[in-house]
Amino acid sequence: MSSAHYQALEPQTSDEDNEDIERRQCNSRSCTASATTTTTTTASHPPHPMVRKGGVARRRCLVPLVAGALFFVAFCYLTLSGDTRLALGLGGGAEDSEELSHHGLDGMNFRPLNETVHICSESYEDRRQFMQDKPQSEYGQLPVIYFVTPTYPRREQIPELTRLAHTLLHVPRLHWLVADDQEKCNGFMDTLLHRFGIPFTHMVSPMPSKFRNEKPAPRGVANRRAALQWLRQHNLTNGILYFGDDDNTYDLRLFSEIRKTQRVSMFPVGLIADYGVSGPVVRKGKVVAFLDSWVAGRRWPVDMAGFAVSLEYMAQYPYVNMPYKPGYEEDLFLRSIGLQMNLIEPRGNNCTEILVWHTQTKSKKLGMVRLESKYLDDRSNLGALLHNLKLMGVASTTESEGRDALISKNGKEKPHSKILS
Numbered sequence: 001m002s003s004a005h006y007q008a009l010e011p012q013t014s015d016e017d018n019e020d021i022e023r024r025q026c027n028s029r030s031c032t033a034s035a036t037t038t039t040t041t042t043a044s045h046p047p048h049p050m051v052r053k054g055g056v057a058r059r060r061c062l063v064p065l066v067a068g069a070l071f072f073v074a075f076c077y078l079t080l081s082g083d084t085r086l087a088l089g090l091g092g093g094a095e096d097s098e099e100l101s102h103h104g105l106d107g108m109n110f111r112p113l114n115e116t117v118h119i120c121s122e123s124y125e126d127r128r129q130f131m132q133d134k135p136q137s138e139y140g141q142l143p144v145i146y147f148v149t150p151t152y153p154r155r156e157q158i159p160e161l162t163r164l165a166h167t168l169l170h171v172p173r174l175h176w177l178v179a180d181d182q183e184k185c186n187g188f189m190d191t192l193l194h195r196f197g198i199p200f201t202h203m204v205s206p207m208p209s210k211f212r213n214e215k216p217a218p219r220g221v222a223n224r225r226a227a228l229q230w231l232r233q234h235n236l237t238n239g240i241l242y243f244g245d246d247d248n249t250y251d252l253r254l255f256s257e258i259r260k261t262q263r264v265s266m267f268p269v270g271l272i273a274d275y276g277v278s279g280p281v282v283r284k285g286k287v288v289a290f291l292d293s294w295v296a297g298r299r300w301p302v303d304m305a306g307f308a309v310s311l312e313y314m315a316q317y318p319y320v321n322m323p324y325k326p327g328y329e330e331d332l333f334l335r336s337i338g339l340q341m342n343l344i345e346p347r348g349n350n351c352t353e354i355l356v357w358h359t360q361t362k363s364k365k366l367g368m369v370r371l372e373s374k375y376l377d378d379r380s381n382l383g384a385l386l387h388n389l390k391l392m393g394v395a396s397t398t399e400s401e402g403r404d405a406l407i408s409k410n411g412k413e414k415p416h417s418k419i420l421s
């Protein structure tokens with residue numbers, strides 16, 4: 001999350017959330033939600049076994065329910081390990097439960113991901129011979145970095161991915177998971193990814209249509225979820241997961257830093273929101289708090305690019321998830337893997353250096369070139385060039401809209417027929 005454009009988490013509409021909101025009214029001084037403004041809806045998925053059921057009836061059978069719940073909680077605490085309790089969202093200690101309930105976010109009910117993963121193409125072959133002046137063979141023992149890039153079609157997509165690839169080309173032992181936010185596989189992108197020679201998996205995972213028109217929309221979430229599903233399906237318990245958006249700028253030292261990750265690494269991200277930075281506060285080598293201009297109840301107020309997770313650690317959490325909650329993706333993901341403050345490994349010289357920048361590319365709408373289609377043949381380069389630009393989603397041709405394309409010679413506009421016939 002990078003900006004203050006997001007609203008603090010709204011009261012949710014499930015029955016379970018009513019309970020959260022009630023608790024917030026009773027227990028928290030800063031709580032603003034009103035129980036009367038919420039409605040009850042039915043979740044589209046079967047509830048997690050831990051989800052409390054109820055409604056109006058709940059109040060009538062409060063006593064047996066409370067007794068049952070108490071018994072259940074006691075049972076869980078006695079029988080489950082600390083990690084499992086965290087994975088189930090039951091909290092891991094006094095500090096944990098206090099902070100979570102304070103912001104009404106502890107009711108998030110994480111479920112195992114159940115995404116459809118549609119692979120367009122993939123390659124496990126590393127065709128790079130040298131990386132950073134060393135032959136590939138010298139890197140054989142390093143854990144693999146699974147670099148997850150959500151991306152979406154717009155005119156800047158191919159240039160962004162090209163620039164990012166040229167960074168990743170220097171990084172040994174990396175598998176690039178490129179998850180495109182669209183229905184259909186883009187063949188042009190397949191060719192591009194193959195050409196780089198970096199091991200990759202190209203998948204499509206469109207944002208569900210119900211979120212498309214929301215403001216803000218959960219950007220890059222469907223794609224990251226699909227990538228998480230892919231990691232799960234491959235039962236990977238060795239390696240490092242990093243979420244690397246297509247428009248950020250990555251320092252090569254980032255990769256050697258995150259490769260050391262035992263559980264969860266964190267480090268500052270430059271160019272975030274009002275402070276121009278977001279990241280951990282470190283004292284005596286330990287993360288103790290966070291500096292970020294937008295807190296909004298987030299326990300882990302960090303940017304997506306500001307952490308890395310070891311797959312061995314993540315594998316312990318069957319309910320790993322990234323809910324569709326704009327602004328809260330990082331926080332809820334980190335909660336779903338039971339993160340605790342004392343597990344965080346500060347990187348980048350104890351979080352004093354910037355290894356990743358939240359650069360943003362100015363976006364413009366598709367270019368439009370007005371040119372008669374009879375000239376889009378091989379008499380000139382323009383047919384093939386404009387065809388390629390169309391495949392890349394950069395520019396389109398039209399015969400009727402706007403002004404005729406300017407074609408000039410010696411500083412003077414020339415009729416298309418003069419140059420192209």
Ligand code: UGA
Pocket residue numbers: 001002003149150151152180181207217218219220221223244245246247303304305326327328329358360
């Ligand atoms: C910030 C964070 O850095 C993102 O990690 C976070 O997902 C995002 O905010 C958010 O919370 O919405 P920001 O630069 O504001 O990022 O967002 P974008 O760069 O536009 O999008 C983040 C990623 O999602 C990019 O890799 C982008 O290609 C992808 N995306 C964006 C989609 O896949 N679909 C979209 O409709 C928009």
Ligand code: MN
Pocket residue numbers: 245247248358359360
């Ligand atoms: Mn971005």
